[in-house]
Amino acid sequence: MKKFSYTITDEVGIHGRPAGMLVKKASEYQSAVTLTSKGKSADAKRIMAVMGLGVKKGDSVEFSIDGADEAVAAKGLEDFMKANL
Numbered sequence: 001m002k003k004f005s006y007t008i009t010d011e012v013g014i015h016g017r018p019a020g021m022l023v024k025k026a027s028e029y030q031s032a033v034t035l036t037s038k039g040k041s042a043d044a045k046r047i048m049a050v051m052g053l054g055v056k057k058g059d060s061v062e063f064s065i066d067g068a069d070e071a072v073a074a075k076g077l078e079d080f081m082k083a084n085l
Helices: 016-026 047-052 070-084
Strands: 002-007 032-037 040-043 060-066
Touching: 002 070, 016 047, 016 070, 040 047, 060 070
Parallel strands: none
Antiparallel strands: 002 060, 032 040, 032 060
């Protein structure tokens, strides 16, 4: 299992468009991807679950990636977060 944390810098947090982009990116990988924020967890491959976390600017999120391609997925998702959120 790979894990990393990221603090959201986007002005409006993880809202509709970036949530959709995140779900699309997470779905590229075979591994299970779980997003945790403020004590709540969500499957990062399900848009309503991601949006339901209510992540705002300044919130810290933790990714847990578990599966066959977890190392590649962790790197790809971390790069995605830095570039988009």
